[in-house]
Amino acid sequence: MNYRRDLRSKLLDGLLPAAALYLLAMLVILAAGLIDRRFGGVGLLVYVLGLISVAMFSLQRSLVQRYSEAARAWYGMAGGLLAWSVVEISAMLEKRTLTGTTTTLLIIMSALTVVLLWRPYLPLGARFFLAACLSYGAGHATLAFIRSLSGWSPALLVFYRVLGGLLAAGAAGALVWIFGLSTWRIQRMWAALAATLLGTAAFYILSGISF
Numbered sequence: 344m345n346y347r348r349d350l351r352s353k354l355l356d357g358l359l360p361a362a363a364l365y366l367l368a369m370l371v372i373l374a375a376g377l378i379d380r381r382f383g384g385v386g387l388l389v390y391v392l393g394l395i396s397v398a399m400f401s402l403q404r405s406l407v408q409r410y411s412e413a414a415r416a417w418y419g420m421a422g423g424l425l426a427w428s429v430v431e432i433s434a435m436l437e438k439r440t441l442t443g444t445t446t447t448l449l450i451i452m453s454a455l456t457v458v459l460l461w462r463p464y465l466p467l468g469a470r471f472f473l474a475a476c477l478s479y480g481a482g483h484a485t486l487a488f489i490r491s492l493s494g495w496s497p498a499l500l501v502f503y504r505v506l507g508g509l510l511a512a513g514a515a516g517a518l519v520w521i522f523g524l525s526t527w528r529i530q531r532m533w534a535a536l537a538a539t540l541l542g543t544a545a546f547y548i549l550s551g552i553s554f
Contacts, residue, residue, distance in 0.1 A: 352531065356531040361542075490548075
């Protein structure tokens with residue numbers, strides 16, 4: 344492994360996107376709680392409408408062909424994370440959870456649709472957008488299910504906490520892979536997205552955030 348090779352790209356296309364997206368995900372969800380406590384449902388509604396606008400702006404920018412592939416990937420990832428955050432915060436607004444059969448089946452159906460459209464029809468930016476949105480949603484649903492099981496016994500609760508540590512280790516492993524084994528820019532962007540999703544899931548578990 345030669346971590347010095349393409350070091351600038353590894354920093355700008357790997358470490359920086361992972362850190363920025365992680366901070367974005369944390370900022371969005373933590374700000375939602377503060378807005379809910381300070382302004383209630385009206386504040387959350389305005390916040391959600393603002394997030395929709397930014398998510399759609401990011402998606403539009405991710406489809407502009409004159410931008411570089413890395414720029415389109417940046418916009419796609421950011422837009423996808425914001426798009427799922429809209430779904431999460433909308434559930435907060437309605438005082439309901441996103442767990443259950445309906446949410447799971449919708450995520451599965453959406454994922455299968457994306458798989459069918461992936462190579463022949465979806466440009467790079469749309470791939471990053473949909474991958475970020477659906478992966479974030481699938482991770483949310485999976486963690487919510489495991490959390491619901493963790494209340495059944497102390498052993499399952501321990502497993503849930505250990506899972507948080509494993510996810511954090513996975514995020515760190517993705518960053519190590521970027522510096523040690525990655526070979527091209529878009530590959531590093533995918534790894535950055537993976538690190539962000541794993542790190543966000545680890546934060547949810549270790550901080551005790553409920554779904």
